[in-house]
């Protein structure tokens with residue numbers, strides 16, 4: 001008897017799709033669940049999961065009088081077979097199970113003409129690419145081919161399992177949100193959701209390929225022996241790694257060559273470093289491979305971000321291009337407005353005028369510095385009832401004067417929201433476009449490499465910059481510590497989940513968090529301003545072109 005084949009687990013659709021992404025990760029999930037659970041689901045993933053559930057429940061509204069099967073038990077499988085035998089018009093979560101496989105179909109709809117069921121798989125993603133911009137500015141949407149193929153395998157998996165249980169599906173559809181839909185009054189299901197007919201793609205050949213993959217994945221996952229060697233992400237940048245990367249690659253330090261700036265886009269270089277046995281940033285040689293590619297004709301040369309990252313890490317001395325920092329900050333005009341939005345990118349548009357996944361701007365924090373020596377002032381707005389857009393913009397209009405610079409961190413986010421708000425409230429379009437024109441991105445100082453610190457670890461995220469520049473100002477003491485927690489707090493309050501004192505407490509925490517974001521921006525700005533002052537008056541040396549800027 002082969003003891004390596006003892007496990008009798010069923011391969012679910014979710015695990016099959018995960019397996020196709022990364023076999024090793026699912027193997028750990030099956031065989032080392034206690035290790036797997038050490039890497040908990042993030043707040044963001046939890047929020048996505050809730051949103052997915054909401055979308056599925058709502059999409060069921062397109063199929064009236066459906067029978068919902070709530071469990072995955074043997075009884076649920078028998079009930080499925082009974083409902084199918086009775087030609088029940090609509091079945092939600094029909095369960096199909098074999099020795100090896102388990103699948104639940106989101107919706108089965110009896111097709112009288114075909115004398116068979118059509119299957120519908122509900123997805124929370126939209127029919128278009130992820131970019132909302134393509135809707136507002138008319139550029140062609142990006143189609144995510146990898147995700148499309150994943151969905152086809154998903155439908156194919158359930159079709160195969162149903163077939164093994166003696167049920168042949170007729171048509172195979174994906175149900176997805178239509179990003180081009182604008183809610184006017186009540187939700188219009190016929191426009192909110194779009195159907196994609198995948199019947200032709202999921203043909204006999206595709207089904208057979210899927211079945212072969214299902215069989216080999218089951219084989220792989222049933223094997224008790226730990227898969228040998230590195231997992232495939234060893235040759236990918238850090239952003240591609242899942243939470244269990246360290247289990248499969250224990251010799252890789254927490255800060256490694258996988259963290260080099262945009263290394264995921266330089267796979268050949270990463271492969272070379274790893275094949276040369278170089279894992280630590282300190283060991284990366286300062287050769288030509290670290291430098292950016294020469295600029296094409298007419299293009300500005302790229303910044304040597306990888307080289308700078310390695311150099312500051314080795315020397316532990318920051319790169320400070322004080323002349324360029326001064327030039328950036330001299331372009332700002334008082335009053336200075338440090339602005340940050342909190343938003344909720346809900347899948348289902350809850351108010352008129354919104355598209356699926358359009359961000360609801362429900363909060364802002366604004367620190368104002370009227371002149372160099374003025375006291376820092378603070379304004380804020382948080383709307384937790386109804387569509388907040390009009391109240392937010394009205395309040396912002398009252399808080400932001402007609403002159404002065406607005407400072408954000410990663411301004412393209414705030415400016416996208418300003419454009420959306422201008423579409424929602426045309427009467428404030430002129431004001432919101434003036435906000436866009438006046439917004440300066442403080443992140444530029446880090447992104448343009450005018451200030452590079454080894455503890456930034458190649459990142460321009462404010463969450464990486466803050467501990468270096470403002471170490472005493474930590475988010476850790478807050479209850480709401482990041483944007484995802486703010487989103488979840490908004491959801492909890494607006495859904496009525498939190499009430500009374502608990503709600504009031506949460507509201508205060510949300511205000512505190514957003515206030516921190518703009519206060520930290522002010523501290524960073526002040527840090528750079530003080531740095532310039534410590535270096536004296538540099539006016540004479542400016543304006544000679546970037547090549548003349550000396551490093552401090």
Ligand code: SF4
Pocket residue numbers: 021022023024025231232233234240241242243244245248
């Ligand atoms: S790090 Fe990548 S390859 Fe490794 S287990 Fe995770 S997803 Fe799979």
